[in-house]
Amino acid sequence: MASHARAPQHRSSTASFRPAPHNWVAASVVAYIVLSAIMRVWLSYSWNINQPYWAPADDGLVVREAIGGVNDYLTITKRPGFSLFLKIVHLSHVPLTIWIAAAWIAAALALAWTVQRICGRWLVTAIAFTLAVWCPVGFDAQIGQRAYRGSILSPAVLLLAAALVAMFVARSWVSRLAWALIVGITTGWIWLAKEDSLWIIPMVLVACIACVIKTLTSRERRIAGVLVLLPVLLIPVAGDMAARARSEHFWGVNLLETRTEGELAGFVSRVYRIEAPNRTYKRWSPDTAIDQALKAAPELENLRPYLMAGMYRENHGDDLGIWGDYLTWQLRYAISSANGDQWPSQADLQQLFARANQQLDDAAARGEITYDQRFTPGKLVAPISWDDVRDRVLPLVGPAMLQTLIPREWQAPIVDTRPITTARAQEVKDTYLAYINENERPQRHLWAATVIERGWVVLAVVGALCAVVGALLGMIRRHAEAFIAVAFALYALVYVAAECWFLVFLDGDLIWVYAVANAQPLVVAAVGVALAAGCMPRARASASAPRVRARGRHVRG
Template identity: 25%
Template sequence: MNTARESPLTALGSLRRHWWVWVAAALALAKLALLRAQPIYAIGNAIHDDQLFLKLARSIADGQWLGPYDNLTLAKGPVYPAFVALNHFLGLPLRFTEELVYIAACALAVRALRPLALAGWACLLVFATLLVNPLTYEGQEMTRILRQHLTVPFALLVCAALVGLALRRDRGFVARLPWALLFGLTLGLFWLTREEGIWILGMVAFLSALAFSPLAIGPARGRTLALLLSAVAAAAAPYLTVASLNERHYGWFGPSEFHARDFRDAYGALVRVRVGPQYPYIAVTREAREAIYSVSPAFAELRPFLEGKIGYDWADGTAFHREERQIAAGWFMWAFRDAVAAAGHYSSAREALAFYRRIADEVNRACDQGRIPARGPRSGFAPPWHPEHAAAIRHGVPLFLRGAFDFSGFEPNPPESIGTDDEVRIFRDITHDRISPAPRATYIELPAQRRLDAAKLDLLRWLGRNIGPWLTSLIVLAHLAAFVRFVQLVRARQFSWPFAFAVGAWAGGAGSSRSTSSSTRLRSRTSMPRPTRRRSRCCSSSPCWSPSMPRAPGMRRWRRPLGAPASSLPASRAQRGRPASA
């Protein structure tokens, strides 16, 4: 009877202890409600990005894996299309489901810190800081059908899993196993979502060493090995599944053709050639192509297309006349693939990759024999270095750093959609979501809903533009607290393993952030004729020295480059039907 009388008091005490959970849930619901004001920004002619993901998702939903094979079928990882297909099956609005995934990642990040026995306000601070990340409700790109809707939560989950594993180093095997599996699975999915996911490997290697090394000493060595093998198996499972399905349907065992050695070698061989004038943003100049035609019969098959309509459509029209057909490095890989398809070599994956191997072998042989001026052997898509790149990057660094904390130009309202009814129909059909008004498509005016959405967007705009100073203050306070803690440990001549792990997490995160921001700046400054309007993300290198503080969430640069009025910027790649590298 005493137990019965005490149970309500026990429940009330539990509610008081976990008050922050209810506040966090209320914040998550509020954000979901606000984001329903954001329709999808549909770009009907983005055949290499938004529309491609939707077509692949429709094929998956129809039970045909990625559909009929062509030059775009295996161009990008299938994880995001599979996610869109699953959401289509569930019948939920796509933006709603994408935000649910991010909220779940935020919650697991807080859960990973549980062994620290943080106060409720600290847990709420961690969750709220991640939740209100303006990256997740920016209107220009986060309302598009692009892969960052998964790469952001996957990256957060990878870090959370490693932190959760490290903080449970003194727990049993069963307590640590879920975190090891989560780490492996999310890392595997992340790798299959974007082709340039190598930026995360530095942080993963650093944190993995810190998370597993204390467990590899003494009698725990066997259990640590089992955890590592479990993580490896979880990471390999998505890769093997996708590669097996690709082999079954297309005759090639691999996740994406951008990972295929044949294609990477062929592109690298073309970039080797150094003939005629060298331009900062052109990896394979027209002069180089003309020289390659004479030494590679395989590449010569592409001449009618690269020097014809395909080359004209992809040519840079800002620094050159389009008739010159000088194709920027960021677009040449797509022009190259389109030309191979037009030449009839995409009947199967094996035939396409064999053709790329022929080009690689013929061009490399000519370069090695001195029949054509060339750089050293290359493979992959990194553009050749040009002296002008250094000045461009130096000019971009201050802008990038300023933009990392300047949200004054933040805008959550998506642009008008692009396309006719036929072009945007697939967006409505597969996403189960609204799209922003398209001038060339049918639009039904809903006045009451429009007024409500406008009020929600005003609130999101205010939040996005005013959160920068708060995040900056939080970062500064975290570093001050870390310094004070460091002084305390030095004076007491003590060693704190959680503090050491936090410092390691900061170092790993800082290294990955620098490589990410550097690669973003390098790509925009070396592969495009002008800095692209795609706003670069900054996975902040600000952290956490203190175990109670997470790394600051990713942030974006919102402004166009100084001195570049809107009228002087080239049309966006999306509006020209070109890939957004997303």
């Protein structure tokens, strides 16, 4: 009897050591994620960093500001976030290409964690991770493999989107606090990295409100659930204050940058809105508008010859005015030229243009100039007719959104090969490369980039189609995660539409770089969350933990 009684115990003990099938799936997915991460780092380093060719207002500007010591007409025209990041890269002695890969891996892991938390399906988690870590903008020659802010901004957008959802679905206050810290840091950095980062604020605020509502309608620790969200607000505010204090210390102005903030930006925005017969969707700053502005603000009359000819007008203007937003740069050239190629004090310039802006507003009040009151998506975007919006802006939106899944403008990460013609240019190149811990090395495995991009497109298209079904199922079952996925997709659409409006003067050029670069990560997040929502059972996922504990007590009994 005794041996007969022990036999079932022996079989039970043996069975307890037999791995469940889902454990093998989990182990396989984890192994796949680790191997993919290693390959992502290796390939990013193999593909090298692009230098197109240290553009003085883009790549070259952020690197030289990280190095420090330069004060000219381009100083603090870009926000300091990426330059400060490059300082960290330099101190780490780790190549920038590896930092870029690490950023994408972090974003992909955040999305994978979120998807696994929502649905618990390892296959869906693997798909979401793959779409994220191999996002084509992440290894594109114009975006992902450059020493410019887009290389880190795109994965930061994906990390932010994933962290916002993770913060919402977190089951414990400790977990929510951890994700709130990530959201706060990421939001703060994006805010400091690019002038148009205001677009992320509504997304973050809505997510915080959703978390507060979810907390207040629960039965446990409502105060704690709200307090853990404070880092989302406090960290970006603290970062903004610190960056402004730094700017005031070094340049005497409490501004993140002078391109979209302050009195110079105010002057440019006024010129854009002065009614002028020659303004078109392409020509934002007609000479007639510039002439009216200079007549209303006589202190700026010495800038006239430099605003009406030279520099950016040669390639970005015509006989009737300046195209697009290039007045911003032409104005800086004019100020420098009028002062003997010297850049005046930033504080003095702010005071000068404050007086000029007041004179323009006074002239408008007297009826001497008239401001165009038509709607624009931003103060530094010139008003255009609704016919142009219909005929020129809207036709760009659909193809741009399609590129989030089928990136036809993607370019393999080929390094700029323009020859170095002077010793000074070679010195600049060597200095900049050394600062970001890169070096001249053979470009390897470019074929892999093309293969990965094409494979990604297939997975993205199939995944998006399945995500539509998943979102519909999730909404029918009233899962909040499905509505979040749809919100991400719509948010990407609105963002792309606004960027297309801004870029309309380029007739569709650079939309891949400036619109799709941030929309693609949002669409990837939407696809991942929608797939997860479609796999959720009808019962709320949050109820699973109590059921597990109940089964445990029953077995022990």
